[in-house]
Amino acid sequence: MFTNNKYINKNTGFKLLVYALVIGLFWLKMSYIQGNIFSLNVENSNEAKILAFNPLSSIFLIFGIGILLGGRRGMFVSYILGSILLYVNILFYREYSDFITIPMLSQVANLADLGGSIGTILEYSDILLFVDVLIAAFLLFYLKPSRFQVFKPKRREGFILAIIAIPLFMINLQWAETERTDLLERTFDRNMLVKYIGLINYHVYDAVLQGQTEMKRSFADSNELVPAINYLNENKQEDSNRLEGVAEGKNVIVLSLESTQTFVVDNTLHGEEVTPYFNDLKEEGIYFDNFYHQVKQGRTSDSEFLLANSMYPLNRGAVFFTHSGNEYRGLPNLLSENGYFTNVMHANDKTFWNRNVMYDSLGYDEFFSKEDYPVTPEKSYSWGYLDEYFFQDSLNMMKEMEQPFYSKMITLTNHYPFTLPEDKKYIEEGETGSGTLNRYFQTIRYQDEALKQFVEEFKNSDLYEDTILVIYGDHFGISENHQKAMGEYLDKEINDYEQFQLQRVPLLIYGKGIDAEKNHTVGGQIDLRPTLTNLLGIKDENPIQFGHDLMDKDRRELMVTREGNFANEDYVGIQGTCYDRETGEEIESDVCEEGFEKAQEELETSDSIIYGDLLRYLDETEMIEEEMKSNKKEE
Ligand code: GP9
Ligand code: MN
16 A cells, blocks of 8 residues: 555656646747747846746646647647647748737638748758657657656646636736737737737637627628717818819729838948839829838738728738638729729739639629730749830730720739849849848839839820829838848838838839829828729719728828737837837827827727628618718608
8 A cells, every 4th residue: 555655656756757847848849939930029027937938838838738638649730739829820930920810710722822022931940840849749659767657648637727727827917918009909919919929829819809890790780880980070170172173084903012111211231222223213293101011911911901991901910811701892983983993903812812713702893814924934023014014005905905094013023032134133132131122222223213114105105194192102022030130221110110110111103294292191001992993083972981082282291010919100109119100209198099099999890891891781870870861851
């Protein structure tokens, strides 16, 4: 009896040791990844402690569930799956500086299509991130100090581990709330969530959000559109109609420049201009230098969404994928109703970003995709058809098009990983610590050359008389992962304010009859639609639009990002901190309170429409409102 007890005690001690070692191992790895591979911007020692603590609850949870379902093997499977989850996030993070969301997962085909870039994302040293799996296997299956000492976890123990995860998470959350109140209720960015609750808990949280959004559509009804219409009516402003109709009846070419940011404009590298052609061209049109992209995970497709609908894209996933079945009142649809032949030109697979489906919902008449271009390997590189050929073919197509037309062109070459054939490099690489940024200058320079050839030929063609050209950058190309290198190039420290200002993208409106001007108004892609319809003199009856005509002298200057940050005439508000927009100096945070609230309200209202598919009720709601108005008059 005595001896038996001794062995039991010994074995319990051994078991606890294995538990501690395996849990500790995963904890170590996760802490390493969270602290060293992701840039989570840890600001003080309290945050550093939270970051170190937060893996624990999730580790108890996954191991607990693993043991419950499959004992020792189950625990090992949890270890492997946990490791894969971490690694996939690392890969995703390298490309997007963001964490995976469930809607993004349903777009694996698209992600896999990241084509040329996947090879550049993988690193040999990544193998080291799996060495611990072997150690865990050894600890779990082969460590047997004696005949009586075997690690055989009981299901009951799995249950206990999973239960312990709950108070651990509560402690984690309470602790995190000392840094950020309402962490889970407010729309903070994912970097922040991961910093405070850890990557695996973040995924659990994301799954809960997913469930909630799916419920929203099922339970939505027409009444829900009323607060949105009221909100937008309250924020409506008198339109000055400046430049109204100056482009009436003209063709429109909207050119979306891949990953093109404002910081390259009028800037040099090795003493040479990076965008020499655009620098001159912008002097001949209306050029906006405080214009921001507002995209999130859907990147280019998000910018297309903003332009077409003047609504915000979503915080999670690409709305082109998640809500392509919604009803929209897209700009292409409006222009088609006004006699335009509306089309998109983009020499990539038509399924990329689910475009073939979404373009129908937005009301485009035609989509000229890869299969409509004479793409050959010689004329392609990395992501595909090189811009110069794309421009040439597209212009030829437009020359033959029925008029008036609205053509949305999307370039491709200036895309991460920013590689080019040797003979297309018109400038030396940069010399910063980031290869990505260094190559970016070359692809930007190439794009500028392709643009030159396109615009010059356009100017000499018959189209020039009757066509306006709207050129804008779709989103950033250089993510915050390259802040240090960016600082080297721009010769200043890139703090949050500077990083925010780097989200500006160029916007130029150019064409015969449009007088050149420099416009400093603060705006974003959400403002493109009302700006365009104003120039074209087209009445846009759709009340569900969040943007404001950029031409208005007295316009409400406000640009809201998907993170709930904002810029207005005077301030820039970033995650609760307030800056003077001109000087970048930090100022008292209450000054920005109103701006943050407004930003939140904008995003929530826009989201409610998309999640509830509320535009399907627009006619009905408007009819009821009309009726109410006329009833009031009669009384
Ligand atoms: C691909 C192009 C680039 O068709 O739109 O996509 P991005 O990764 O920039 O969203
Ligand atoms: Mn893009």
